[in-house]
Structures are given as C-alpha cells and as structure tokens.
Amino acid sequence: MSPMADSRESPVRKPAPGQHDEAGSAAGLATDIPDREKLDEGARRQIANANERLTGVLDSIRDGFVTLDRNWCYTYVNAEAARQGRMNREEMLGRCIWDIFPQARGTLFERELQRSITEQAPVSFDVEDLRYNQSLRLRVYPGASGISIYGVDISAEKNAVEATARLAAIVESSDDAIISKDLNGVITSWNRGAERIFGYQASEMIGQPVSKLTPDDRIDEMPKILDRIRRGERVDHYETVRRAKSGRLLNISLTVSPVHDGNGRIIGASKVARDITEQRLASEALRQSETRLNLALEAGGMGAWEWDIGAGRVTWSPQLEAIHGLPAGTFGGTFEDYQRDMHPEDRDRVLIAIREALEKREDYRVEYRIILPDGKIAWLEARGRLTVDSKGEPERMAGICTDITDRKQAEEEFFRQANRLARSNADLREFAYVASHDLQEPLRNIASFTQMLNQRYKGRFDADADQYIKYVTDAAGRMTHLIRDLLGYTRLLNADELPLTNVSLGESVGVALRDLQTSIDENHAVVDVAPLPTVRGDKVQLTQLFQNLIGNAIKYRRSEAPHICISAEPRGQDVVLSVRDNGLGIGSAYHERIFGVFKRLHGAERPGTGIGLAICKKIVEKHGGVIWVESTPGQGSTFKFSIKTGATSA
Numbered sequence: 344m345s346p347m348a349d350s351r352e353s354p355v356r357k358p359a360p361g362q363h364d365e366a367g368s369a370a371g372l373a374t375d376i377p378d379r380e381k382l383d384e385g386a387r388r389q390i391a392n393a394n395e396r397l398t399g400v401l402d403s404i405r406d407g408f409v410t411l412d413r414n415w416c417y418t419y420v421n422a423e424a425a426r427q428g429r430m431n432r433e434e435m436l437g438r439c440i441w442d443i444f445p446q447a448r449g450t451l452f453e454r455e456l457q458r459s460i461t462e463q464a465p466v467s468f469d470v471e472d473l474r475y476n477q478s479l480r481l482r483v484y485p486g487a488s489g490i491s492i493y494g495v496d497i498s499a500e501k502n503a504v505e506a507t508a509r510l511a512a513i514v515e516s517s518d519d520a521i522i523s524k525d526l527n528g529v530i531t532s533w534n535r536g537a538e539r540i541f542g543y544q545a546s547e548m549i550g551q552p553v554s555k556l557t558p559d560d561r562i563d564e565m566p567k568i569l570d571r572i573r574r575g576e577r578v579d580h581y582e583t584v585r586r587a588k589s590g591r592l593l594n595i596s597l598t599v600s601p602v603h604d605g606n607g608r609i610i611g612a613s614k615v616a617r618d619i620t621e622q623r624l625a626s627e628a629l630r631q632s633e634t635r636l637n638l639a640l641e642a643g644g645m646g647a648w649e650w651d652i653g654a655g656r657v658t659w660s661p662q663l664e665a666i667h668g669l670p671a672g673t674f675g676g677t678f679e680d681y682q683r684d685m686h687p688e689d690r691d692r693v694l695i696a697i698r699e700a701l702e703k704r705e706d707y708r709v710e711y712r713i714i715l716p717d718g719k720i721a722w723l724e725a726r727g728r729l730t731v732d733s734k735g736e737p738e739r740m741a742g743i744c745t746d747i748t749d750r751k752q753a754e755e756e757f758f759r760q761a762n763r764l765a766r767s768n769a770d771l772r773e774f775a776y777v778a779s780h781d782l783q784e785p786l787r788n789i790a791s792f793t794q795m796l797n798q799r800y801k802g803r804f805d806a807d808a809d810q811y812i813k814y815v816t817d818a819a820g821r822m823t824h825l826i827r828d829l830l831g832y833t834r835l836l837n838a839d840e841l842p843l844t845n846v847s848l849g850e851s852v853g854v855a856l857r858d859l860q861t862s863i864d865e866n867h868a869v870v871d872v873a874p875l876p877t878v879r880g881d882k883v884q885l886t887q888l889f890q891n892l893i894g895n896a897i898k899y900r901r902s903e904a905p906h907i908c909i910s911a912e913p914r915g916q917d918v919v920l921s922v923r924d925n926g927l928g929i930g931s932a933y934h935e936r937i938f939g940v941f942k943r944l945h946g947a948e949r950p951g952t953g954i955g956l957a958i959c960k961k962i963v964e965k966h967g968g969v970i971w972v973e974s975t976p977g978q979g980s981t982f983k984f985s986i987k988t989g990a991t992s993a
C-alpha cells in the first residue's frame with residue numbers, strides 16, 4: 344500500500360528554504376510555470392522552445408528519467424525510462440505509477456521513494472528487476488511539484504563485476520599457479536596455486552622479476568618466452584624446470600599467453616604453471632616398470648595381450664607379434680585376426696576354453712598350435728585373467744602368451760624315448776624270462792646226468808676224471824640256483840599290480856625263520872624279533888624279502904655267532920623295518936651297488952648268485968617303499984626298508 348494511497352493528501356512537501364531542488368527544472372517542465380496567461384506571446388514561445396530543447400536533450404540521454412506529480416502520476420517519461428519499464432511512453436503519461444507497477448508496492452522501491460519525500464532529500468539505491476534480468480541504479484530527487492527519478496541501467500556493469508568476481512574465484516581456487524607479468528617479466532599477480540607450488544607468498548613476489556623462479560642453467564629461457572609473447576604468440580605446455588622457495592627443483596608445464604588491453608595492445612602475459620614433478624616421477628616409474636616387464640616378457644619368450652570384449656578389440660604387445668612372426672604394429676586387432684593363424688585342429692578347443700572362462704568367470708589357460716608365416720608350426724600357451732564390470736558382466740581379458748615350442752618338442756622327444764625305453768625294457772624282461780625258463784630244461788638234464796655219471800663211474804677212471812666230474816656237478820648246481828633266482832626276479836619284473844591284502848609282518852618273519860631253521864641252527868644264530876605291524880601288501884613277496892635279508896645276515900657273518908635283530912619304527916605314513924646283524928659289514932662305496940643284479944662283494948667261499956638284494960629292492964618298490972643299508976665294515980650291517988602301513992579291517 345502506498346502512503347499516498349493511504350492518505351488523501353499528498354506527502355510531497357515544498358523543499359525547505361535553501362535546499363537545492365535538483366529536479367526542479369525538469370519536474371517543472373509542464374507544471375511549474377506560474378501564470379501562463381500573464382506571459383506575453385514571445386515569452387510563451389521562448390518557454391515552449393526551451394521545453395522542446397530540454398525534452399530533446401532528456402530524450403537523447405542514456406539514463407532513464409521520469410517525473411511524477413504529487414499524485415504519483417507520470418508527468419514526464421523519457422525514451423530510456425519507457426524502455427526500462429518495457430512500456431510505451433504514452434501509456435505511462437498521466438497514469439499513477441502504482442497502477443502501472445503494482446508489484447513495486449511494499450518493496451524497497453516504494454520505501455526509498457517515500458523516504459526521499461519524507462526527508463525531502465535525494466536518495467540513491469539499486470533495484471533489480473528479475474523479470475527482465477535488469478539492474479537499475481535509481482536516484483530520486485524530491486521537488487516542489489513531485490519527484491523526479493533517474494534510472495541508470497547497470498546490468499552490464501553488474502554482470503561484468505560478477506564475471507570478474509567469478510574469474511577471480513576460479514583463479515584463486517586453481518591448483519595451478521596462475522601468474523601475470525608485464526612485458527619486462529615483472530610479476531603483477533600471483534594466485535594461491537602459485538603460493539602453494541612455489542612456496543612464495545603473493546606479497547613476496549608481486550613486483551619481482553619472474554626470473555627469480557628460473558634455475559641458473561635455464562636463465563636464457565625467459566627472454567625467449569617474452570619475445571614470443573611480444574609477437575602475440577602463445578607458448579603451450581612447455582615443459583621446464585623451476586626452483587621453489589625451498590630450493591627444490593620442480594618439473595613444470597607452462598602455458599603462457601599474451602594479455603591485451605582494451606585497444607588490443609599486448610601489455611603483458613598470463614602464465615599457468617602446473618607442477619608435473621609427481622606426474623614425471625610416476626611416468627618415469629611406469630616407464631621403468633614397463634621396460635622391466637618387456638625384458639621379462641622377452642626373456643621368457645612371452646608376449647602380452649588384452650581383449651576388450653565389448654569393443655571387440657584385441658591388443659598385442661610387439662613381443663607377441665614377434666612370436667607370431669609379424670613385424671611390430673601389423674597385428675590387425677580384431678578377434679578374427681587373433682584366430683587367423685591358429686591351427687585349424689586346435690581352433691575349436693581354444694574357442695571353447697575362452698567361452699568357458701567367460702561363462703564361469705574364470706581365468707583361462709590353453710595350449711595350442713599356430714602356423715607361422717613361413718609355414719612352421721609353433722606351440723603357444725595362453726593364460727588370461729577376466730575382469731568383470733560393476734554388473735558382473737565380462738569386460739576385458741588380459742594375459743600373456745608363451746612360446747612353448749621348445750618345451751613341447753622336448754616333451755614329445757621325452758615321450759618317444761620313454762616309449763622306446765619301455766618297449767626295450769619289456770623286450771628285455773621277456774627275453775630274461777624266456778631264457779631263464781627255457782634254460783631250466785637242458786640244465787636239469789645236465790645236472791641229473793652228471794649226478795648219474797658221478798654215481799656210476801666214480802673211481803672207475805683216474806683221479807683227474809673224478810675231479811672233473813665233481814667240477815661239472817658243482818657248476819650245474821650253481822647254475823640251477825642262478826637260473827632259479829633269475830626266474831624269480833624276472834617274474835617279479837613282469838608281474839602285474841599286486842593284489843594287496845593285510846599282511847602281518849610278524850607272521851611273515853615267522854615263516855621266513857622256519858625256512859631258514861637249518862642254517863640258523865648250523866650257525867648258532869640268535870634272532871630277536873620286536874613286535875611288527877600289519878601292512879597292506881603281498882604276503883609271499885614280503886616273506887621272501889625277510890628270508891633274503893635274514894639269510895644274508897647269517898651268510899655274511901664273522902667268526903662269532905650271528906646275532907640278528909628285527910624291529911619296526913613308524914615314520915609318518917610309513918613304517919621303517921630294520922634287519923640288523925653283527926656280520927662283516929659293507930664299505931660305503933658299495934651301499935648302492937649291492938642292490939643291482941649280479942653284484943657281489945664276496946667270492947665262492949660264500950656262495951650266492953648276486954640277485955637276492957635286487958629281488959628285495961624290486962619287492963620294496965612294488966610296495967611303494969625304498970630300501971637302503973647302513974653299515975660300517977667289521978661292525979655289522981642294518982638293512983632298512985620303508986613300507987606303507989594303512990592296514991584295513993577288510
């Protein structure tokens with residue numbers, strides 16, 4: 344509500360005596376001429392002319408100007424004021440301001456107008472007209488017949504101030520150093536980023552030459568940069584070194600641009616400096632680790648690859664291109680290119696492995712062949728790791744490919760050799776078996792006929808003949824033992840997997856001792872047997888094992904009576920059996936050798952075939968164990984073997 348609307352009388356008072364009525368002449372344009380009729384024609388024309396001139400002047404000024412009478416009605420509106428009000432001048436003249444702009448009531452505008460009238464003093468204030476995004480600086484002058492208002496459109500000025508403030512805020516908040524300097528290189532502004540990077544406060548640097556930051560060995564850089572700026576050129580991302588207040592050298596990326604004044608003259612330069620020390624260190628570290636990785640890849644005959652699944656792009660390192668026989672940079676980069684040189688027989692297998700890795704979200708590993716440009720075949724092993732996106736969908740796969748051609752060839756050669764060896768071993772076993780088996784028959788004849796010769800013709804020829812017959816009989820006997828042991832050994836070699844049963848080792852030892860009873864008695868041997876476990880094994884073979892070891896312990900005795908101890912001690916999943924004697928002992932040089940076929944350390948005075956320990960070794964190995972001897976010559980021997988326990992109640 345306007346005070347004018349509230350009170351019937353006008354609040355506009357006459358100016359106080361001596362108070363300057365600035366608006367007087369303008370406000371009185373049409374109203375303040377005292378007694379028109381009393382003026383003569385000439386004077387009236389003069390006034391009219393003056394009014395016209397004044398109106399012309401007021402219309403042509405760039406500020407808005409209106410006069411209001413005591414009833415708040417427009418008595419004068421210039422062109423700019425009509426524009427500011429977005430109205431026609433004719434629509435305004437004679438109408439009350441509050442009817443035209445009811446929204447202005449109760450606002451700062453009305454309050455300031457009232458104040459000016461009440462205090463009879465000019466007031467000045469800014470108003471913002473949001474509808475037209477317009478800012479006006481108003482000056483109100485109270486006069487005797489009303490008020491006049493000057494309105495200056497300060498929108499552009501305000502926008503410029505705001506823009507400058509915004510820019511200043513950006514400059515201040517920037518992490519980069521933003522510095523301006525004149526054409527002599529003297530610093531004219533220094534932001535907070537510059538303070539942070541170089542360690543100098545703005546107060547220390549403004550007015551200083553910018554060369555204060557330049558290390559001695561780069562001092563000639565600055566004049567060159569300033570020369571370019573003077574020519575109106577810009578220096579972009581120039582990487583250099585500057586020295587901070589602390590003395591530390593910084594890697595800096597500089598962008599320097601000329602600064603122009605309102606007339607387009609170059610008056611200085613703005614410089615944006617970014618500290619790239621960390622970036623440099625990081626990229627140097629990255630470069631070094633890449634070099635190391637490349638070296639490692641090359642040394643290992645490997646190449647790296649990456650497959651962007653969504654984009655269908657495959658990237659190969661130069662090493663991988665080399666493995667495929669391609670010059671660096673010539674790999675096509677699609678999934679089809681990747682399959683191109685794959686061996687047709689391996690392609691499906693590789694594609695299935697990839698599909699499975701994608702479906703199961705697993706790592707991927709596959710070996711396949713490729714055909715090189717020269718037609719040769721190479722073997723590759725590819726390993727890949729899958730990465731998934733935030734929804735768990737496969738995104739990319741990256742990994743390495745290793746050239747395994749040499750390994751594959753070695754493997755193939757190894758398998759060929761192993762097969763050859765297995766075949767020749769089988770042939771040998773077969774031969775040894777057939778030979779020993781078939782020799783038995785003629786040998787039996789030789790043995791029985793030499794026996795008959797001995798019985799019937801002993802003493803009928805001379806003494807030499809008797810001696811010869813004895814040699815033949817003994818040799819036939821030794822040969823019979825040899826063939827029997829050899830046959831036993833080859834049977835073991837040719838035997839299939841053992842049918843395993845629970846075998847009480849105590850019982851096996853009991854059977855062996857019974858078979859050896861005569862020898863034990865003749866040699867007055869003492870055999871101590873500790874409690875022995877039950878194991879999974881072949882009863883006949885394990886009994887023979889003990890029989891061979893105990894037999895040897897008696898046979899290779901010293902002069903004193905043999906004393907043999909048999910015991911067992913657990914070792915992890917296994918049990919270790921010991922057969923200890925107090926016999927001749929064995930030199931360490933022979934500890935391995937005695938387990939070979941036909942290896943004997945003693946002559947005919949201790950008869951034997953040299954096969955007994957070879958049979959023991961085979962039996963132990965067939966049971967998944969190992970056999971060895973611990974012995975010192977003259978102090979007896981201890982034969983030990985390991986065997987798996989694991990007896991079941993079945």
Ligand code: ADP
Pocket residue numbers: 891895896897899924926927928929937942943944945950951952953954955956957980
């Ligand atoms: P053989 O007893 O038939 O000669 P073996 O294969 O059983 O054949 O033994 C190989 C050799 O190991 C024997 O000739 C002997 O010299 C030595 N030997 C075996 N057992 C013992 C032992 N308990 N004490 C000393 N020497 C032994």
